[in-house]
Amino acid sequence: METTNNNKTVVHTFTLEKLGCSGCANSVERILNKMDGVIKATATFKPSAATVEYNPDIVSPTDMRTAVQNGGYDMIIN
Numbered sequence: 448m449e450t451t452n453n454n455k456t457v458v459h460t461f462t463l464e465k466l467g468c469s470g471c472a473n474s475v476e477r478i479l480n481k482m483d484g485v486i487k488a489t490a491t492f493k494p495s496a497a498t499v500e501y502n503p504d505i506v507s508p509t510d511m512r513t514a515v516q517n518g519g520y521d522m523i524i525n
């Protein structure tokens with residue numbers, strides 16, 4: 448098990464793509480919230496966006512994008 452004493456977190460809002468309804472937003476939220484390093488993620492359909500609080504020492508936006516893409520959606524890193 449990896450431990451860290453670093454409490455540094457970042458909050459960023461990412462644009463989401465390929466969402467068809469609010470259920471898709473819930474799916475993206477679940478995908479992100481189960482990732483190591485993600486403290487809290489909330490996603491909405493309109494606008495299609497995810498606000499994520501995360502520890503950048505553990506997880507990167509690229510990791511999140513890959514996970515979201517594996518779920519059939521897409522996330523823009525901006």
Ligand SMILES: [Cu+2]
Pocket residue numbers: 466467468469470471472
């Ligand atoms: Cu949907």
